[in-house]
Amino acid sequence: MCNMHGKRLSCPPFVPSWRETKEWISFYKKALLYKFSIDMDEFEIEKRKVIEFLLDKEKEFFKEYPFVYALFPGSCNLCLDCPIEKGHECLKPTLVRPALDALGIEVTSITDVDFSESVLYSLVFLE
Numbered sequence: 001m002c003n004m005h006g007k008r009l010s011c012p013p014f015v016p017s018w019r020e021t022k023e024w025i026s027f028y029k030k031a032l033l034y035k036f037s038i039d040m041d042e043f044e045i046e047k048r049k050v051i052e053f054l055l056d057k058e059k060e061f062f063k064e065y066p067f068v069y070a071l072f073p074g075s076c077n078l079c080l081d082c083p084i085e086k087g088h089e090c091l092k093p094t095l096v097r098p099a100l101d102a103l104g105i106e107v108t109s110i111t112d113v114d115f116s117e118s119v120l121y122s123l124v125f126l127e
């Protein structure tokens, strides 16, 4: 089991199952796949920047695609000190989106992945 299980709102058991995800995704006709080059030495900072970028993209697309929905490239790290694993509530629940892999989405089934690259992937669904 992933070591973030139960520790972020973006991760199981707080996200839909892969079956629910499959049904939900079938509603969307388009999605953008984003690939971000990151500095692995600054992983948490870089991932936070990516997450903020994706939330900004949602806002940008909202007018044209009112059901736009971004997925995070991994566990949520919007806050410097996440209180969930200490048994407290999420500080920004309206901003958290599920992590791509938490929903059972395999990036390798969408694109060729070079595992030697320092990158993060994410999807933004448009409808």
Ligand code: SF4
Binding pocket: 007, 008, 009, 010, 076, 077, 078, 079, 080, 081, 082, 083, 084, 089, 090, 091, 092, 093, 095, 096
């Ligand atoms: S928004 Fe903050 S409190 Fe909520 S899951 Fe993300 S890091 Fe934790």
